[in-house]
Amino acid sequence: MSTAVYTVSRRAYAKIVLHAAAYTSSSVNGVLLASKSSVATNSVVVTDAVPLLHTRLTLSPMLEVAFEQLDIYCEKTGQTIIGYYQANELLTSRDLGTAGAKIATRVHSVEPTAFAVVVDNQKLATVEPENALVFHNIHDGQWRVAPNQPGARKQDSSSRRFELETEAPAVAAAAVGARLHRELVDFDAHLTTPSADWLRNDAVLAALAN
Amino acid sequence: MARLSNAQLAAQLAEFRQRCDGPPDLVVQYGQELITNGYADQLGDEVWGFYEQLFVAALHTAHWALAQSCLDALHERFPSSTRVRRLDGMLHEAKGNLDVAGQLYRGILEEDETNMLATKRQIAILKGRGRTQEAITALVAFLDTYHADQEAWLELCDLYLSACMYAQALFCVEEVILMQPQNPGLHLKCAEILYTQDQVAMALKSYCRVVELSPTHTRAWYGVKLCATRLLRTSGTGGANRGSAEAASVPKSAMLRDLDALATDRLSAVYASTPAATRTDQPTVRTVVEAWLQAAST
Numbered sequence: 001m002s003t004a005v006y007t008v009s010r011r012a013y014a015k016i017v018l019h020a021a022a023y024t025s026s027s028v029n030g031v032l033l034a035s036k037s038s039v040a041t042n043s044v045v046v047t048d049a050v051p052l053l054h055t056r057l058t059l060s061p062m063l064e065v066a067f068e069q070l071d072i073y074c075e076k077t078g079q080t081i082i083g084y085y086q087a088n089e090l091l092t093s094r095d096l097g098t099a100g101a102k103i104a105t106r107v108h109s110v111e112p113t114a115f116a117v118v119v120d121n122q123k124l125a126t127v128e129p130e131n132a133l134v135f136h137n138i139h140d141g142q143w144r145v146a147p148n149q150p151g152a153r154k155q156d157s158s159s160r161r162f163e164l165e166t167e168a169p170a171v172a173a174a175a176v177g178a179r180l181h182r183e184l185v186d187f188d189a190h191l192t193t194p195s196a197d198w199l200r201n202d203a204v205l206a207a208l209a210n
Numbered sequence: 211m212a213r214l215s216n217a218q219l220a221a222q223l224a225e226f227r228q229r230c231d232g233p234p235d236l237v238v239q240y241g242q243e244l245i246t247n248g249y250a251d252q253l254g255d256e257v258w259g260f261y262e263q264l265f266v267a268a269l270h271t272a273h274w275a276l277a278q279s280c281l282d283a284l285h286e287r288f289p290s291s292t293r294v295r296r297l298d299g300m301l302h303e304a305k306g307n308l309d310v311a312g313q314l315y316r317g318i319l320e321e322d323e324t325n326m327l328a329t330k331r332q333i334a335i336l337k338g339r340g341r342t343q344e345a346i347t348a349l350v351a352f353l354d355t356y357h358a359d360q361e362a363w364l365e366l367c368d369l370y371l372s373a374c375m376y377a378q379a380l381f382c383v384e385e386v387i388l389m390q391p392q393n394p395g396l397h398l399k400c401a402e403i404l405y406t407q408d409q410v411a412m413a414l415k416s417y418c419r420v421v422e423l424s425p426t427h428t429r430a431w432y433g434v435k436l437c438a439t440r441l442l443r444t445s446g447t448g449g450a451n452r453g454s455a456e457a458a459s460v461p462k463s464a465m466l467r468d469l470d471a472l473a474t475d476r477l478s479a480v481y482a483s484t485p486a487a488t489r490t491d492q493p494t495v496r497t498v499v500e501a502w503l504q505a506a507s508t
Contacts (some may be wrong), residue, residue, distance in 0.1 A: 014378075019296060022233075022441050024234060024270050024271065025234075025270055040388055056368070056371055056402065058371045058372060058374055058406070059371065059402040059405075059406050060405060060406045061401075061402050061405040061406065061413070061436055062402070062429065062433075064436060065436060065502075067433050068502055068505075068506070069498050069499065069502050070495075072498050072501045072502055072505070073493060073498045076490070076491070076493045076497075076498070076501075077491060077493065078491075079495075090338065090340055091306075092340075093340060097372075098374050099374060107307075124465075125272065138402065140393070144322075160227065179235070182233070182235075182236070190495070191428050191429040192428070192429070192433065193482045194428050194484065195483070196480060197495050199495055199498065205484070
């Protein structure tokens with residue numbers, strides 16, 4: 001059996017970066033989606049990202065509401081939550097932390113192939129846009145950095161591989177340059193402005209498509 | 211978006227200053243525009259507050275040259291100000307030169323050990339180094355001296371939350387609530403901490419306090435709904451330990467059902483004006499919320 005490959009689409013990658021760019025001085029988190037039918041195959045495409053919080057990531061009530069609504073949204077659209085992402089407040093911090101690990105483990109308990117992503121903030125502002133995502137697998141209840149990161153030369157053939165769609169970092173950098181992060185709405189912001197669409201972020205998608 | 215006039219830009223920035231918020235990249239954009247247009251000179255004495263605001267926004271967005279020019283202007287006007295020296299320290303902090311910044315703050319404190327802002331920056335450095343426990347210890351000592359400093363209590367609350375120390379975080383919010391009992395945001399924070407600690411009945415009370423103070427608070431109505439649904443589900447099974455404070459504060463089922471129905475009404479009304487789905491495979495937020503409200507009630 002060949003190893004499974006997980007590819008993060010430009011759209012999903014851009015939304016993660018835009019979310020981090022929208023709230024520069026706080027931690028942010030969200031989830032990654034893939035089509036339900038692709039999850040059992042050897043080639044999984046992470047089609048979208050849904051931004052959740054940018055305040056108090058360690059408090060649970062609104063996270064619970066968000067996950068319940070996400071489950072309904074996924075059910076109606078034939079998608080599933082395939083991953084959890086987080087960008088930390090501190091520039092150099094690449095830890096999931098206690099709360100982040102708990103949320104990721106919750107995602108994993110529903111979808112056994114789920115993974116976690118931490119954003120390497122220092123790679124968000126490089127001159128040449130490069131991959132800023134650090135992928136994590138769970139082993140015995142512990143989240144650890146996955147061996148096969150995007151673009152890595154050495155591959156561990158016994159483990160699954162993570163990739164980015166071509167040009168994803170460049171597309172994301174251009175989106176930040178176009179100030180698209182001002183259009184991005186997470187669940188936190190949606191609660192203040194309920195007319196804003198946190199599930200799809202159509203305004204961002206339309207601009208990314210151009 | 212229509213272009214804003216200089217006066218409009220200045221007014222918007224003044225409003226951000228007053229509220230102590232405003233997205234940093236927007237502040238930088240507006241501020242740079244005002245400077246380019248030569249309008250900064252017309253701000254009168256407000257210009258110093260404007261430079262300080264722009265300086266901090268430039269730090270958030272890593273516009274070092276802009277930050278330096280704001281700092282230079284402030285330094286020229288207030289050459290011996292410790293407030294300006296503190297800003298210099300913040301520029302070093304933002305660039306990652308934490309040792310240099312720390313020395314600057316120590317220098318300020320050697321001249322004036324009661325300089326509260328320099329002490330706060332020293333605590334911020336500990337936080338910036340990821341030394342949460344030390345930052346907590348330093349803030350606790352700070353609050354011994356400045357007991358009425360609400361910003362410090364709330365910062366301590368957030369530090370405790372980042373360390374998942376919920377009981378301590380709750381204590382901090384309650385301190386601030388004593389000083390500001392009418393602030394819905396504080397009761398909201400209290401409610402969310404209580405819920406996270408699994409004290410659902412107590413959380414419900416706090417959420418109710420929020421909607422009492424701020425009747426259109428969507429986030430709090432979600433909280434009311436969440437708590438009421440959960441308590442209704444567990445009320446038959448004995449839920450919380452009998453005899454505990456939590457168990458004693460669970461409202462009667464009839465009351466819970468009323469609260470649940472009220473929250474459902476309020477939330478439905480909030481979403482009634484948002485777009486409905488045009489295709490079943492492309493649900494909108496509203497269709498999802500309607501399905502959620504129904505599922506939670508059954």
